[in-house]
Amino acid sequence: MAPLDPRLVRRSRGVRRLLGASVALGLATAGLVIAVAYVVAQVVAHRFDGEPVAALVAAIAAGLGVRAFVTWCHTTVSARAAATVKAELREEVVDDLLDPRRLGPRPSSSRVVALLGPGLDAFDGYIGRFLPQIVLTGLVPPLVLLAVASADLLSAIVLAVTLPLVIVFLVLVGMVTKDRIDRRWQALERLGAHFADVLDGLTVLKVFGRRQEQGLREVGERHRRETVRALGLAFLSSFVLELFSTLSVALVAVSVGLRVVEGDLELEPALFVLLLAPEAFAPIKRLGAMFHDSTAGAEATAELLNLLDHDRHTGTGPAPDLRTAEIVLDGIVVRRDGRAVPGLDLAHTRIRPGEFIAVTGPSGCGKSTLLSLLMAFERPTTGYVLVDDVDLSSIDPVAWREQIAWVPQVPGLVPGTIEDNVRLGDVAASREDVAAALRDAGAADLPLDRVVDESGDDVSAGERRRIAVARAVLRVRRGSARLVLLDEPTAGLDASREAAVLATLRSLGVTVVVVAHRPETIAAADRELRLASRMVLA
Structure with missing residues (x-):
């Protein structure tokens, strides 16, 4: 399951606007991360030399304030985009079901309810947080790596070797998680279909004294078990991802520390590298933490797009008079x-x-x-x-x-x-x-x-x-x-x-x-x- 279905980008103007804004805000975030780390390194180095740093401290405060503002803008834009995309897709699904040019069998009411209800509710995590984080993950680590390389090539090489390992682990987690999320989504669909069938036949069931509490309880319990298993996998994968990134940053810190002690590296670039190394892994860790929250939204997106992806009538000719037509x-x-x-x-x-x-x-x-x-x-x-x-x-x-x-x-x-x-x-x-x-x-x-x-x-x-x-x-x-x-x-x-x-x-x-x-x-x-x-x- 791809992180972003191209069909969603083609269909939704809200997603296209969100991706454009995320690129601009992601570049601003990466620039501010590098700038603040550089100024902080200068402040510490200047204090060791006994130089005044009041202006630099003010610059750090300003940089942190601007970064907080950019983060707030990103969060606000993402939340509004999620609401817009949900409204767009709900309207498109309803219009599609009523479209006289639609070809093919109509989906069951329980499937439509599951998609337009719990399915689209999962878009808050998928559209509002996961997709913007994908953009940040694609922009921030490469720019941070270039900034580290400008200060210390050896540290940049260590990061360049360890970053792909963390990304590979993230991909493996996604492959394992997909199976769990598929089971959870199928359990949710079964629960919705079972509940809809019970509601449709409630009068007959009551007349014949057939009680449905046990059946609903069993289907609901199955959904609960699949949800708990998915959560357990999420916690475990987040721990392993955090461990890998921490070990990678530790390798950089040990290398930089030894070379500063031996006099092979100045204090200012060393601090700059130490401050940036965690920032190279931070977007990936946040992406991993958000991945499990987003998979339900990604699954619902695929289901919605499959529902909308069908043939339509293209005929425009006049209809023959059926009083005489054979x-x-x-x-x-x-x-x-x-x-x-x-x-x-x-x-x-x-x-x-x-x-x-x-x-x-x-x-x-x-x-x-x-x-x-x-x-x-x-x-x-x-x-x-x-x-x-x-x-x-x-x-x-x-x-x-x-x-x-x-x-x-x-x-x-x-x-x-x-x-x-x-x-x-x-x-x-x-x-x-x-x-x-x-x-x-x-x-x-x-x-x-x-x-x-x-x-x-x-x-x-x-x-x-x-x-x-x-x-x-x-x-x-x-x-x-x-x-x-x-x-x-x-x-x-x-x-x-x-x-x-x-x-x-x-x-x-x-x-x-x-x-x-x-x-x-x-x-x-x-x-x-x-x-x-x-x-x-x-």
Whole structure:
């Protein structure tokens, strides 16, 4: 895991500004360290000679004050940059998830919550402290080494030999730590996913008397153990790093001290070297101490950038009119990462205008993937989706979806009334239009003014689906939708309501593609598209 992902630099203006400011402030810090050490060495040497040093002491005080001010500026700039970068990434992730040109499956809600919550909270240590310290580590030791070389070449050689050893040890610590941090992050993700699953099914779990305290306790304990192990490794590595740097400075001090006693080195350059030698190692030690605090932020950064790093639609062409356009799926194969078997394998099929097609097949054969392709949420790995001989990838996805009414397996709801949720299909629809759509969807018993929650806990699964079907019917009746895609719309409905929904779908006069398991839905269709390990058209 690289200390700084280049993708973060390209995406974030806040990081670029921080790195620029860190370079300027790092150069100022290195200059002040060298200047203060030089003046302190002069003060001690002049006092041994009995010369006045009042002006030099004032210069030391001024130098220390300026250095403290530069350090405060660096800390302030870094803290503000961390807050800015977090805000930028949060906004970018939200915009990306809502981007109509986004391709590929959406991440799970638990993963997004873990990244935008604890993940971005770790940016305070990563962006605010670790990245600026990387810049200081890259600037201060080389400049200090040059200053030492100007005063005593032998001491500079000793530092030049020992500094890389400390850096190599720091790299080795990072390689060992990565495994621990990966385990800790995975434990945190498991904890978040487990907690989200418990919350989603809390009502059912309570009804059946299933208690989840033990499961949450075990997952939390696993996260605690991984955190304690990472902390133990951090303390141990900091001790070893401190030991190596101390021994290296001791080598310089012994060499300088012996040569001063023998008269081979003047007092002033000797003091200058002794004061600068620890400063050459100080940035590296601070970097090592901050490394463990930053690894969670670096891991979250990689996860966020991976989430944002995906293909997007580039099509800008107009969408053909789906009242007359024929859709052809030719040689479609959709492959998933980590799966040997394709998620969808379809040799050839046509969807003609006005057809009612039931898509069937065993679980995992690609029925929902087929709807995702038709919605332009995904692009086939190989093959083409053609609309009147126009590749779907060249069509503007927004214009394409304006002609589609979509009912997913778990339809979404918004806080408000049932009328508000149905009117999402067409905000300009009248109350009478909404009532007619509900009636056609077998939901005439649902009051328009009934308030529903975004979670949908106050409606049954069947009521949720009927609301979504009414939303789709409203779009078709209002003339905006010409293709209806439904994923098991009659699941959870009784026979009479299922018959009402199917009758309405057949009467719409537009193309309907429905994922179906129930024989009644398959029988109502014009034809069946059965998906298997190799697709065959019934």
